[in-house]
Amino acid sequence: MSASTISVTLKIWRQKNPQDKGHFETYPITVSTDASFLEMIDQLNGDLIVQGKDPVAFDHDCREGICGMCGAMVNGYAHAHEKATTLCQTHMRSFKNGEEIVIEPWRASAFPIIKDLMVDRSSFDKIIQSGGYISVSTGSAPDANATPISKIAADHAFASAACIGCGACVAACPNASAMLFVSAKISHLAHLPQGRVEGKKRAAAMIDRMDELGFGNCTNHRECEAACPKEIKLENIALMNREFLTAEFA
Amino acid sequence: MGITLDAKIPSGNIADKWDKHKFESKLVNPANRRKFTVLVVGTGLAGASAAATLAEQGYKVKTFCFQDSPRRAHSIAAQGGINAAKNYRNDGDSVYRLFYDTIKGGDYRAREANVHRLAQVSVNIIDQCVAQGVPFAREYGGYLDNRSFGGTQVARTFYAAGQTGQQLLLGAYSALSRQIEQGAIESHTRTEVLDIVVVNGRARGIITRHLITGEVKRHMGDAVLLCTGGYSTVFFLSTNAMGCNVTATWRAHKKGAVFANPCFTQIHPTSIPVHGENQSKLTLMSEGLRNDGRVWVPKAKNDKRRAEDIPEAERDYYLEERYPSFGNLVPRDVASRAAKKVCDEGRGVGSSGQSVYMDFRDSIKRLGKQVITEKYGNLFDMYHKITGENPMEQPMRIYPAPHYTMGGLWVDYNLMSTIPGLFVLGEANFSDHGANRLGASALMQGLADGYFVIPYTLANYFGATTLEKVDTQNPAFGDAENTVKERLNRILSVKGNRTVDSFHKELGRAMWDNCGMSRNAEGLTKTIEHISKLRDEFWNTVRVPGDANYVNPELEKAGRVADFLEFSELMCRDALSRNESCGGHFREEYQTEDNEARRDDENYCYVAGWEFNGVGKEPTLHKEQLVFDNVKLTQRSYK
Structure with a gap:
């Protein structure tokens, strides 16, 4: 960690509310290279408040890349340019002195803008509610080791379950499709014997809900996979389609 | 006032208390349950599991969370694992041993009966989570894997890579989502609870503010469950999420709920060190890493050589030296203090001298890079991203950071606070971890409370109580709503020149220096005065832009910081009144010759429960004497 500073020009999308048309505003800033991207926005906001201006609204919480609350398009990349990294884990040392940094909210009709960089992702919750679970009530579980699950299946399930629900996949997709998000959940549960029971019903319900909520379709651009901070694999979508088709024609 | 802290511990043998209590508890007929409305505040492990199970x-x-989705509560960030007395390793674990380790780890300041129940239900938690599809780590045979954690000599920790909290929370969130879909739960997201409504001495509702529309709203309930987590962000820099706060529990305290042991805070030994003034949070490196990472500093002071240039003979593996039987896996309070000690001696590493090495060189040699990557890959990546240094090639640098708070609202065996009808679950209560929490026990407690304790004790409350009919037109709701609105307006009307963050940072610094890893009477007394001045300054010079009618994160933060400016004083007073050292509470005046904590069981073997008497006024101390029938109190030793 070597502390030095860089000066960059921020072009940030400002939008008061969903009705406002919105516009870019430009802010020059000098910031420590050890600062995280969100700490850079904190610093900007501190300056704006003291100047009597409206600070930039953005969602964030854990700042360690796991809660999925933060996210913005930075120079056209969801969660900025670094691979497998959320915005809160992006550090200013990965930007160059003098660089212009364009910051926009996720753009998708299923994620309406609330203010500035904040969007409404409650559609993701609604998709999970349609069937993204195993229907087991508390108290009815057998011993945890009663059913052996191969390490390979468990590892597959875990890799898909690592999704943080941030919405980068939707934001990166030209169709604003939620297929990577939905397929990650379907695939997580489909890899486990206890999840197989409802597998097809789950896939059908979640895909129906996803369509109802106005997400687009997958046309194999693979932008979602490239943008995903948790490296959720595109093969989940293939598995989901298999579940869905066999559910439809079962 | 006539507060007595009656823990309502069932009689009988420790192993039988919970079964006996469950049998003797009142039940609510399934057809009658829909007549009861339960308000669950917070959707982390405790809140989500309670809400799903009750539904x-x-x-x-009805559930309430300030995040945009219940899935984002800060339980999600827990890394290492969850303990359970399954004894799948056949290495001598048992319910009794987990109970014993937890009591000892908590330095004999937790309630025996609660802890024993926790150990008992721990086994059911793992079963429940596996049934939900939580992808715990497995061995090639298909059975569950375990790792070892600090303060224990068995391997009883279940884990999902370094993302155990995330996977457990997603399990509880999935159960919650299923109930939302069925219409059994009404989920309120981006909604912050700003007051508790008490009608005729019982908790009967809450006042909320919607963080988008700004709408202030009344909600009636037959019981209120606070599952709102801990208050480590009082230190500003902590491993907690930015939104974590003390507001709900503090407002409940001001309404009459006794606050217990607020000075019992846990400083986690292995966080990434502080880098600069604009830093907003500290990132934890899981305790699980201490299974394979060796902690050391140079033997010489001010040794500026790079780690790889320091020969073996000139390295001080101080934990292994000093605590041969537990080595690098001593409990958190012990490891944190030891790190502070070597840094205070001038042997700390890094440019600030405020860090120690955690070195994986020997484990990489023994196990290979692939095994290390499988075990800790995501943590190594996280460290690399934050610091720009690769722990495969050079040792990690770590330093202690505020992480968890053992203190919280006082609850009885039924998890009910001193306000009837107000229950407190998970980190928000005080009950199970004494003065120091063992690793992988927070997830266990959150889920134990939510899945397996509250369903029984809440039914008992409803079954044994005749609740009057109350609606939101009751004057108590109007009063509470007015208080909330007045406070919001008061914050906005100051229009001063100092940002909310600058107050939070100043408070955090003072608390870290004087009420953090080590404390003394002089520093605490000084800090109480400092806080009082800072509070005045806040109400005269804070600047919060905008209004209360739409998104205004500065207003949210200001409300939370205003509460911290009151609460922190109680923390200091509690630390000042406890003239002993125990667990995470280290008073410099009370230490042994070799700098270990010196407990005073004769005078301080109690829970300190504080009653609110007004802001800036001396609170009243109520004591719950701790009785140890099963565990013998000894000087805690990990040597």
Whole structure:
């Protein structure tokens, strides 16, 4: 960690509310290279408040890349340019002195803008509610080791379950499709014997809900996979389609 | 006032208390459950598991979280694992041993009966989570894997890579989502609870503010469950999420709920060190890493050589040296203090001298890079991203950071606070971890409270109580709503020149220096005065832009910081009144010759429960004497 500073020009999308048309505003800033991207926005906001201006609204919480609350398009990349990294884990040392940094909210009709960089992702919750679970009530579980699950299946399930629900996949997709998000959940549960029971019903319900909520379709651009901070694999979508088709024609 | 802290511990043998209590508890007929509305505040492990389970049983449940989704509560960030007395390793574990380790780890300041129950239900938690599809780590045979954690000599920790909290929370969130879909739960997201409504001495509702629309709203309930987590962000820099706060529990305290042991805070030994003034949070490196990472500093002071240039003979593996039987896996309080000690001696590493090495060189040699990557890959990546240094090639640098708070609202065996009808679950209560929490026990407690304790004790409350009919037109709701609105307006009307963050940072710094890893009477007394001045300054010079009618994160933060400016004083007073050292509470005046904590069981073997008497006024101390019938109190030794 070597502390030095860089000066960059921020072009940030400002939008008061969903009705406002919105516009870019430009802010020059000098910031420590050890600062995280969100700490850079904190610093900007501190300056704006003291100047009597409206600070930039953005969602964030854990700042360690796991809660999925933060996210913005930075120079056209969801969660900025670094691979497998959320915005809160992006550090200013990965930007160059003098660089212009364009910051926009996720753009998708299923994620309406609330203010500035904040969007409404409650559609993701609604998709999970349609069937993204195993229907087991508390108290009815057998011993945890009663059913052996191969390490390979468990590892597959875990890799898909690592999704943080941030919405980068939707934001990166030209169709604003939620297929990577939905397929990650379907695939997580489909890899486990206890999840197989409802597998097809789950896939059908979640895909129906996803369509109802106005997400687009997958046309194999693979932008979602490239943008995903948790490296959720595109093969989940293939598995989901298999579940869905066999559910439809079962 | 006539507060007595009656823990309502069931009689009988420790191993039988919970079964006996469950049998003797009142029940609510399934057809009658829908007549009861339960308000659950917070949707982390405790809140989500409680809400889902109560809804499954037929109660009407409403959940509230300030995040945009229940899935984002800060339980999600827990890394290492969850303990359970399964004894799948055949290495001598048992319910009794987990109970014993937890009591000892908590330095004999937790309630025996609660802890024993926790150890008992721990085994059911793992079963439940596996049934939900939580992808725990497995061995090639298909059975569950375990790792070892600090303060224990068995391997009883279940884990999902370094993302155990995330996977457990997603399990509880999935159960919650299923109940939302069925219409049994009404979920309120981006909604912050700003007051508790008490009608005729019972908790009967809450006042909320919607963080988008700004709408202030009344919600009636037959019981209120606070599952709002801990208050480590009082230190500003901590491993907690930015939104974590003390507001709900503090407002409940001001309404009459006794606050217990607020000075019992846990400083986690292995966080990434502080880098600069604009830093907003500290990132934890899981305790699980201490299974394979060796902690050391140079033997010489001010040794500026790079780690790889320091020969073996000139390295001080101080934990292994000093605590041969537990080595690098001593409990958190011990490891943190030891790190502070070597840094205070001038042997700390890094440019600030405020860090120690955690070195994987020997484990990489022994196990290979692939095994290390499988075990800790995501943590190594996280460290690399934050610091720009690769722990495969050079040792990690770590330093202690505020992480968890053992203190919280006082609850009895039924998890009920001193306000009837107000229950407190998970980190928000004080009950199970004494003065120091063992690793992988927070997830266990959150889920134990939510899945397996509250469903029984809440039914008992409803079954044994005749609740009057109350609606939101009751004057108590109007009063509470007015208080909330007045406070919001008051914050906005100051229009001063100092940002909310600058107050939070100043408070955090003062608390870290004087009420953090080590404390003394002089520093605490000084800090109480400092806080009082800072509070005045806040109400005269804070600047919060905008209004209360739409998104205004500065207003949210200001409300939370204003509460911290009151609460922190109670923390200091508690630390000042406890003239002993125990667990995470280290008073410099009370230490042994070799700098270990010196407990005073004769005078301080109690829970300190504080009653609110007004802001800036001396609170009243109520004591719950701790009785140890099963565990013998000894000087805690990990040597």
